[in-house]
Amino acid sequence: MTTALDRRRSPLAVVSDRLAATGSADTVTFAERPFRVQLEVRAGAMLRPGVLDDALGLHPPAEVGTVARRRERHVLCLAPSWWLVTDEPEREPRLECALAELVRTAGGIDVSAVDVSAQRTTIDVAGPSARDVLAHGCSLDLHPSAFTVDSCAQTTLAKAQVVLQQLDDAPTYRVHVRASFADYLAHWLLDAATEYVH
Amino acid sequence: MLSIPCPWCGDRDETEFRYGGEAEVAYPADPDAVDDPAWREYLFVRANPKGWFKERWVHTAGCRQWFTVHRHTVTYEIRDPQPIGEGAR
Numbered sequence A: 001m002t003t004a005l006d007r008r009r010s011p012l013a014v015v016s017d018r019l020a021a022t023g024s025a026d027t028v029t030f031a032e033r034p035f036r037v038q039l040e041v042r043a044g045a046m047l048r049p050g051v052l053d054d055a056l057g058l059h060p061p062a063e064v065g066t067v068a069r070r071r072e073r074h075v076l077c078l079a080p081s082w083w084l085v086t087d088e089p090e091r092e093p094r095l096e097c098a099l100a101e102l103v104r105t106a107g108g109i110d111v112s113a114v115d116v117s118a119q120r121t122t123i124d125v126a127g128p129s130a131r132d133v134l135a136h137g138c139s140l141d142l143h144p145s146a147f148t149v150d151s152c153a154q155t156t157l158a159k160a161q162v163v164l165q166q167l168d169d170a171p172t173y174r175v176h177v178r179a180s181f182a183d184y185l186a187h188w189l190l191d192a193a194t195e196y197v198h
Numbered sequence B: 001m002l003s004i005p006c007p008w009c010g011d012r013d014e015t016e017f018r019y020g021g022e023a024e025v026a027y028p029a030d031p032d033a034v035d036d037p038a039w040r041e042y043l044f045v046r047a048n049p050k051g052w053f054k055e056r057w058v059h060t061a062g063c064r065q066w067f068t069v070h071r072h073t074v075t076y077e078i079r080d081p082q083p084i085g086e087g088a089r
């Protein structure tokens, strides 16, 4: 049976082939990771410690700009008491249900969990030139001494608001971008990569 | 361009922030008792020092938290970033 899930199109569907065909492992590669689950969780001091850990299956990092990971589940600390939780695409809203249950048990006090999966899409930028490509439009210091594996930041890339995350030492950067800016940013990335891939 | 130290994110470009004016301008304790000249004073009149000035900024493109800094209006030196508001923990 064809469901609504099968019919959905990512904001980068029209440019995903070009992204995939650009670059190589020894320069830079792009890959869209569409339809990842994304939830924004906010919880304050009144919430009993450990409750979030149980719902998420891992301990949310307290330090702004850091990431905790377990397999495909990533918990990014965006600000004090504010996390972006991402995971692989799922056909049933399991994570959302777990967090909704948490909010219910907490009586809704000092905690919220909102499904924002459709708000952003995800582009992985990887390879030896990835840092240089991003640096064309990002004022963050991405040198390993300042930004490293499991660092994250909300910032601007080519004037688009993004959440940037480093996944590994390749280096692979994950760019979470608003759906309405995704097409613009993808084209900007392709343009910024030109000098590295030809 | 200014480099502004966010208490949570560290040094970021000025373009990631919005300016929030002078810090610690207290809202009138009893608004109903305030007459027009006092409202004008509260709403529009601000210190305009040549030198150190305590002001509010919000990190709109980053963690979206409000904070205060001391900024020198001549040298643009910025120091002592401090969290304010509910998000401050």
Ligand SMILES: [Zn+2]
Pocket: B006, B007, B008, B009, B010, B059, B062, B063, B064, B065
């Ligand atoms: Zn910040």
